[in-house]
Amino acid sequence: MTDGAATIGDQLVSSLADLGCDHVFTLPSANVDPLLKCLASSQTTPVLVANEMSAGFMADGYARITGTPGAALVGGGIASLYVLPALVNARVEGVPVLLMTGDVPEDFYKDVPFQSARHDGTRSDATFREALGPECCFKFGTALKDMPTVAKRLGAGKPVYVSVPYDVQGEPDITPRDKEPEAQSGLERDDLLAVQRVAGRLRTARHPIVVLGPRMAHVLGKDALVEQLIQCGMRVATSIGALGLVRHDADGYLGVFGYSGADTARHAILDPACDMILYLGGRPGQRDGAGWSKRLSEQPDLLARIDTLGSAPLELPTFADLAPQDFSDAIDALLVELSRQSPDEPSGPSQGHRRTEHHPADLMEHCIAQTQTHFGSELVAFVDAGLHRGAAIRAWRSTGQNDFHMSAEQAPMGWAIAASIGASFGQRDTRILCITGDGCMHLLGQEIATAARYQSPVLFLVANNGGLGSISRRAQTEDEAQALADRTRVDWVAFAGTLGVQGATAQDAESLQSALEQASAATGPFLIDLRLPAETRQGKIDPRAIFLGA
Known part of the structure; x- marks a missing residue:
């Protein structure tokens, strides 16, 4: 002062x-x-x-x-x-x-x-x-x-x-106090008309699909919109960045579309009966192994998008591509327009392609599923870059309550380690699951000391396969994989102990269950060093041999 x-x-x-x-x-x-x-x-x-x-x-x-x-x-x-x-x-x-x-x-x-x-x-x-x-x-x-x-x-x-x-920094603030704060502007007229046009098309389409992109995860009105879409009988898919926004067993939910996604969502979008695709807060990804971009290119009246200002342009034809000054206002306006629909008014049916249950075929999927089963609906996941990303996408069963978070587009290594700790300060009574790997731990693993300092309720599940799995799978030869991807396997429980974090090692279903019980009893952070065989980096091991005794 x-x-x-x-x-x-x-x-x-x-x-x-x-x-x-x-x-x-x-x-x-x-x-x-x-x-x-x-x-x-x-x-x-x-x-x-x-x-x-x-x-x-x-x-x-x-x-x-x-x-x-x-x-x-x-x-x-x-x-x-x-x-x-x-x-x-x-x-x-x-x-x-x-x-x-x-x-x-x-x-x-x-x-x-x-x-x-x-x-x-x-x-x-x-x-x-x-x-x-x-x-x-x-x-x-x-x-x-x-x-x-x-x-x-x-x-x-x-x-x-x-x-x-x-x-x-220590000087008096001379900002005039008699001025009113800058008003928050609503949706511009042209943007509102575009939203109304998209909503009108959505209401009259017979087999529409709404895909929720990663930027929907940060919109306050997202829950109401998702509920309204499902009430209207819309079929809904999510990108990996929006996976936690829809309950996994909700009517009309097609699962994840895109990287490591569900075949159901991909088949529904490729179905000739699908007469509208609306992307909210994202855009179709670049990984196209199924030919969906060819279909979108051939039908310029099929795709519409509403996204944030400054989002990357689409390289696909659309009948509407809206990037308003305030994305949240556009979502609110879309919700209002959909809410105008009469209960007796026909809407896009949820029948057609139905999502089938996924049976884990990956060792890390079993571990994630076992962890979520143990803790139930209280768990919120933050997922790091690495092979475990795909496993988490396939294994996670969302409650639809914003319970799954991932840096979907950039995927910086170590992001989830820090982001999960930060999230714990936003919801202190919620247990946070950080799904990460040994490569990410090498980068930002020291940050678990912050979790120890503040007794943050974060469970760090570390996929420890002794190397960089994504590099291993892209390697052309065994020698190349060894030169570029192999690392000395670290004892992450011992590492965590030096920073004040309790931990346990797991290498099969029984030891993982024991580790989860110890984590349940912990009042602060806990780390599970999941010792995966090196063969998992090449996908050459049947998880049933370790986790199911087959």
Whole structure:
């Protein structure tokens, strides 16, 4: 404080509370000392992390599970660049992550050490402006007049970067207080008309399919829309990033479409009877082994999409491709239009292709299924990059309550380790399952120390096959696989113990069940080192030989 006036730091921290950020993930640094002091004396709780990249991923996980922005605070220079992958990931997937960094004093821009210099040796936010777009990058001087715009960007599902020079963090905020905050604009007229046109087509189609994409996971009105779609008799599929939004046994649910998805969804989309496909918050992926893109290319009146502003353009013909300023407003408008439908009005039937039960044929699938069966519906999963991704997609049985999270489009290694910890601060009474692998643990495994520090209820299920499975499967020869993918097998239980986390090793169904019972009794984090044979990396082992005694 200066003469009793609220400082820039005080007001910035107060703004976090207004955004719904109850926690800020941070790694202390000298050039954010004034902000940290304001944070320590506020109602917003600082969470100390092991490295800056994890701070960004934790804010990502927090945002996904709470529906409010996730905030990270780190130093400038190299420290801020460590968070850049998390912000790029958030931009691609439409997650509202707020990164705040310190900056050197405004009059200290010349002849300064590298750590206090620009990313190119002087000082600039050019890196973030290039990565996120200039409209999402802000520098707060002696006023926070841009805070309403920051809130609006976050509300639209965009990550935001804010830097605050060290010498003004403790200075009074001179933002005029007599101005009303910037109004949140509704849907533009042209966008509303486009949504109405899509809804009208959806109501009259006989065999429509609605595919929920990854950015639907961050829309507050998603549950009501999914319920309305099912009530209307629509058939619904999800991408892998939206898997947790529909109950796995819901009427009309076709399963996952795309990577490691269900044959039922693929066959339904290829069925000539299908007369409309609506993609919400995503786009058809690039992995096309079934010819669905050929069909979409030949029928330009079949596909429609509503997605976030700045989403990648489709290379397929559509009869409507809408990217409004506010994606959530578009989803709300679609819900209103579908709700106008009379109960007696015919709608797209849910009959036709029915999803069949999947029988796990992969060892990791058995482990995930056994884990979910043990803990039941209370479990929320965060899934990392690696071979276990496909196993998790096939094995998970969703409750439809936002219980499955994945960085679907970027898949940075180690994301789930940090994101699951961040999510635990958003729902402290929920057990979080982190499905990860030994490769990811090599990258961000040290972050489980943060889970130990705060006694976060996270169960880390580590697929430990002694190497990089995805690399092994792409290798042309055994020698190539050994040279590129093999790693020394780490005892992750011993590693976890050094960081204050309890753990157990599992190598068959019986030992996994014992480990799960120990995890149930643990009050904080727990790690299960799932010792998988190296042959699982090439898919050369029948899981029944280990887990079913066949």
